[in-house]
Amino acid sequence: MARLPKLAVFDLDYTLWPFWVDTHVEPPFHKSSDEIVRDRRGQTIRLYPEVPEILERLRDLGVLVAAASRTGEIEGATQLLELFDLGRHFVHQEIYPGSKVTHFERLQLKTGIPFSQMIFFDDENRNIVDVSKLGVTCIYVQNGMSLQTLTQGLETFAKVSKAGP
Structure with a gap:
């Protein structure tokens, strides 16, 4: 791939995991000896299956990762x-209520990207x-x-950045 982003930012709810953390599950969470993450009620919590591989691939490509x-x-x-x-994959985590524009303005300030x-x-x-x-x-x-x-996202980025200044 010709052009890669310097920073890949991910939303969490329904992007990395299939639920809203503030309404569908009940913190606190814990990981049992069998490595399964569960909420306070014992409900099993899972990521979308390819998320760990996605984050590893970005790391291998030299793309920084953040959460918003x-x-x-x-x-x-x-x-x-x-x-x-x-958590080890994310250089920054902007996790709080409010506009995603604020999250990105802070990410830009913190990373200089x-x-x-x-x-x-x-x-x-x-x-x-x-x-x-x-x-x-x-x-x-x-x-x-x-x-x-x-x-598809990385291909879109490459096309957009190629067309840009």
Whole structure:
């Protein structure tokens, strides 16, 4: 792939995992001896199956990764990232209620990476619309992150950045 983003940003709910952390599951979460993550009620919590491989692939390509989530369940979301051993992949985590534009402005300040060198994966169209206005390449995620979605997103980024200045 000719051009890669410097930063790949992921929403969490319905992008990395198939639920809203603030309404569908009950923190605190824990990992049992059989390595299964469960919520307070004992309900099994899972990621979309290809998420670990997606994050590993980005690392191998030299692309930094960050999280941007508007959830009010900050502790629960952060705890899940750690229990799933995903926290190590994220250079920054912007997890708090509010506009995704604020999340991206803070990511830009913290990383020094221009918006034009970022790609964003999210399942909510309103976030795609808002963040795309910053110049970020935004990819609408249907049915959770997959390697196919990642590949299509990186191809889109390469085309957009090739056409750009």
